[in-house]
Amino acid sequence: xxxMVNVYLFxxxxxxxASLTIMEAFEYSGYQLVRxxxxxxxxxxxxxxIYRIKGETELHGCLACSTKVEDNMYVATLPxxxxxxxxxxxxxxxxxxxxxxxxxPEIYSCVGCNACTKACTQGLNVMQYIAYAQRGEYEKCAEExxxxxxxxxxxxxxxxxxxxxxVALLARRLTGKYLKPEAxxxxxxxxxxxNGEFDALVEAIMDKPxxxxxxxxxxxxIEK
Amino acid sequence: MSLPYTQEMLDSIKKxxxxxxxxVNGPEPRRMTADEKxxxxxxxxxxxxxxxxxxxxxxPNKGQKAPKELVEMLQANSRIKDMDINLKDPDFDVDVLVxxxxxxxxxxxxxxxxxxxxxxxxxxxxxxDANTMMAEGGIQAADKENDSPAQHYLDVMGGGxxxxxxxLVRKLVCDGPSAVNWLxxxxxxxxxxxxxxxxxxxxxxxxxxxxxxxADYSGAEIMRVLRDEVINRGIPVVDFTAAIEIIKxxxxxxxxxxxxxxxxxxxxxxxxxxxVIATGGAGRMHYQGFPTSNHYGATADGLVMAYRxxxxxxxxxxxxxxxxxxxxxxxxxxxxxxxxxxxxxxMFVNREGEVxxxxxxxxxxxxxxxxRETKERGLGVHTPVADGVWLDTPMxxxxxxxxxxxxxxxxxxxxxxxxDIDMREVPIVVYPTxxxxxxxxxxxxxxxxxxxxxYVAGEAVGGIHGRNRLxxxxxxxxxxxxxxxxxQASKKCKEVELKELTLSHVDxxxxxxxxxxxxxxxxxPKLLPDYRPQGVTRLN
Numbered sequence: 093x094x095x096m097v098n099v100y101l102f103x104x105x106x107x108x109x110a111s112l113t114i115m116e117a118f119e120y121s122g123y124q125l126v127r128x129x130x131x132x133x134x135x136x137x138x139x140x141x142i143y144r145i146k147g148e149t150e151l152h153g154c155l156a157c158s159t160k161v162e163d164n165m166y167v168a169t170l171p172x173x174x175x176x177x178x179x180x181x182x183x184x185x186x187x188x189x190x191x192x193x194x195x196x197p198e199i200y201s202c203v204g205c206n207a208c209t210k211a212c213t214q215g216l217n218v219m220q221y222i223a224y225a226q227r228g229e230y231e232k233c234a235e236e237x238x239x240x241x242x243x244x245x246x247x248x249x250x251x252x253x254x255x256x257x258x259v260a261l262l263a264r265r266l267t268g269k270y271l272k273p274e275a276x277x278x279x280x281x282x283x284x285x286x287n288g289e290f291d292a293l294v295e296a297i298m299d300k301p302x303x304x305x306x307x308x309x310x311x312x313x314i315e316k
Numbered sequence: 317m318s319l320p321y322t323q324e325m326l327d328s329i330k331k332x333x334x335x336x337x338x339x340v341n342g343p344e345p346r347r348m349t350a351d352e353k354x355x356x357x358x359x360x361x362x363x364x365x366x367x368x369x370x371x372x373x374x375x376p377n378k379g380q381k382a383p384k385e386l387v388e389m390l391q392a393n394s395r396i397k398d399m400d401i402n403l404k405d406p407d408f409d410v411d412v413l414v415x416x417x418x419x420x421x422x423x424x425x426x427x428x429x430x431x432x433x434x435x436x437x438x439x440x441x442x443x444x445d446a447n448t449m450m451a452e453g454g455i456q457a458a459d460k461e462n463d464s465p466a467q468h469y470l471d472v473m474g475g476g477x478x479x480x481x482x483x484l485v486r487k488l489v490c491d492g493p494s495a496v497n498w499l500x501x502x503x504x505x506x507x508x509x510x511x512x513x514x515x516x517x518x519x520x521x522x523x524x525x526x527x528x529x530x531a532d533y534s535g536a537e538i539m540r541v542l543r544d545e546v547i548n549r550g551i552p553v554v555d556f557t558a559a560i561e562i563i564k565x566x567x568x569x570x571x572x573x574x575x576x577x578x579x580x581x582x583x584x585x586x587x588x589x590x591x592v593i594a595t596g597g598a599g600r601m602h603y604q605g606f607p608t609s610n611h612y613g614a615t616a617d618g619l620v621m622a623y624r625x626x627x628x629x630x631x632x633x634x635x636x637x638x639x640x641x642x643x644x645x646x647x648x649x650x651x652x653x654x655x656x657x658x659x660x661x662x663m664f665v666n667r668e669g670e671v672x673x674x675x676x677x678x679x680x681x682x683x684x685x686x687x688r689e690t691k692e693r694g695l696g697v698h699t700p701v702a703d704g705v706w707l708d709t710p711m712x713x714x715x716x717x718x719x720x721x722x723x724x725x726x727x728x729x730x731x732x733x734x735x736d737i738d739m740r741e742v743p744i745v746v747y748p749t750x751x752x753x754x755x756x757x758x759x760x761x762x763x764x765x766x767x768x769x770x771y772v773a774g775e776a777v778g779g780i781h782g783r784n785r786l787x788x789x790x791x792x793x794x795x796x797x798x799x800x801x802x803x804q805a806s807k808k809c810k811e812v813e814l815k816e817l818t819l820s821h822v823d824x825x826x827x828x829x830x831x832x833x834x835x836x837x838x839x840x841p842k843l844l845p846d847y848r849p850q851g852v853t854r855l856n
Contacts, residue, residue: 130612132611268503269501273510281493294489
């Protein structure tokens with residue numbers, strides 16, 4: 093018999109193998125998941141979860157797909173959290189300090205409690221990236237927030253009502269579009285293709301008989 | 317917290333460590349010849365395991381083979397069998413209906429919106445709950461000086477065993493740079509150097525370094541930007557709502573879909589002038605019992621719906637098994653270890669510490685090589701979960717400098733650290749995992765299937781990648797063909813005059829099943845896998 097532990101799914105007690113993730117514990121206990129289950133591997137943020145170990149005071153945020161069950165774990169999933177998402181036209185806005193003030197002014201109400209950072213399921217320094225956003229340092233905000241899966245646990249814990257993942261996403265898009273230098277080789281290649289400069293080359297290779305194409309492939313030079 | 321490897325694994329690691337600096341400093345391992353690859357594939361690739369395939373008995377691909385589990389779904393009962401659905405008073409009435417909220421669906425919707433169409437997305441989970449979100453390694457595009465669309469074309473055709481549809485490949489490679497450019501201008505944070513040059517690497521089977529990445533969150537970064545853009549444009553997204561049948565009009569053209577609310581089970585009708593199927597792959601069908609790297613919703617729904625509507629499939633018998641799925645620990649069994657780990661220098665090593673193949677053979681060859689190493693040669697690494705081979709990840713920082721792995725592969729590092737495995741210090745154990753549906757619904761260059769006004773984009777398409785897809789060509793394909801489908805569908809809808817809606821093709825398909833004597837109790841599309849324990853008595 094495998095090692096078993098007691099978990100309390102939405103407060104109800106179930107006995108499950110100790111090796112399972114929280115998500116697998118739900119399924120083992122008979123839940124057919126629709127909500128709160130996505131990529132099952134820590135990338136999509138669908139399975140935000142809050143838990144507390146019986147007898148302890150600390151509340152933990154985690155992803156159910158990537159966290160092992162523990163004995164006496166009280167679990168509540170948070171399959172949806174009402175984040176505030178402002179709409180904007182990426183071609184009209186500019187990476188100025190004003191744009192954050194305009195779209196997400198609540199970030200300036202941050203009280204510095206650091207609950208967001210403590211709750212982050214990805215171990216990110218959430219309060220720090222919000223600080224960067226406040227100062228209009230979008231590249232730093234982008235880098236600090238890059239691994240965010242937008243699960244929303246940070247926002248669930250925020251007394252100032254900040255939608256951290258949305259703030260970070262705006263900062264990343266501003267960085268990607270306006271602050272990183274242009275990829276000139278890419279711009280030029282797009283233009284060259286549009287001008288038909290590669291048409292002859294492509295047509296020539298498409299016209300080759302199969303055997304010749306195979307020969308070409310098997311002996312092609314591979315960049316070191 | 318301690319490393320959860322067994323003593324046997326730790327003993328084997330000593331042999332792996334002994335040869336590490338020779339591997340880092342020595343010449344690259346030899347690549348296989350074309351004949352060696354063919355022989356290896358025939359003997360060990362799961363696509364050649366004939367007992368796992370079955371003949372399709374009805375429909376456009378009658379007489380051809382497909383995985384048993386897919387045949388079962390193609391020949392199962394419609395979820396609305398014998399029901400009288402009121403098609404006269406649709407709940408939604410739009411120009412373009414996009415089914416699926418992944419990268420292809422989002423790209424299609426954005427372009428349809430750009431083209432002035434009234435477009436709506438329906439998705440059975442949330443927008444962004446898709447394989448796109450999980451694509452780690454990168455996106456190919458021939459945008460460097462030493463590269464060209466023709467060179468990319470050659471790699472794609474060779475990787476696909478020359479079975480690819482040439483016109484689709486041409487579109488893929490020629491539109492590649494503009495696809496990356498489009499994403500760049502939407503604000504996707506690609507890895508660039510200080511001058512703005514894209515940092516590009518190899519993938520398995522590439523002859524030029526044309527893999528663009530956003531760390532190892534490439535797909536996630538693309539998906540969250542596309543999702544944001546969909547919302548910014550005010551495109552309606554009806555989530556937790558699955559399409560379960562395509563609706564046609566009396567002229568036999570696609571004209572909408574029957575939808576089901578995943579939670580309340582309410583049925584709804586969407587009427588549309590054009591329909592885009594962007595429903596993704598099939599990993600959660602667990603063909604041949606393989607674990608999968610795929611999203612929870614990857615159940616081939618689009619193939620089933622389109623097939624019932626009369627669309628032909630292409631290469632439905634070819635799947636991609638990613639060579640590096642997690643073999644240990646149990647909690648992430650089957651999860652993806654991005655190919656980028658090998659692009660950055662990590663090699664395959666067997667239990668005895670020997671390199672047994674070049675790390676960047678194409679995926680089908682690499683997967684077959686690992687299966688041979690464990691099953692035939694008996695040189696796999698035993699773990700409490702599954703046998704596999706070592707992927708020697710500590711090589712990465714030795715080659716590129718300390719801190720590289722953390723910076724370029726943060727997602728991988730985090731995934732393993734959750735289970736106390738520091739891949740910078742110790743190698744990891746990998747084994748092939750069901751990763752990608754190479755085949756799918758047949759389309760033309762305009763993105764349309766064999767059914768008029770029914771477009772398909774993304775992993776649900778068959779033919780672009782032939783019988784094996786290269787790394788980085790899937791993210792490329794969803795953008796190129798997603799955008800294309802959206803553009804074409806929005807253009808086409810302007811000239812469509814819908815006739816009366818009908819589901820008679822569903823009845824006709826049921827009749828064909830009857831006549832072929834095929835009866836089962838299953839319903840399709842599958843929508844979600846069921847991981848609850850079997851053998852428990854439950855009321856439904």
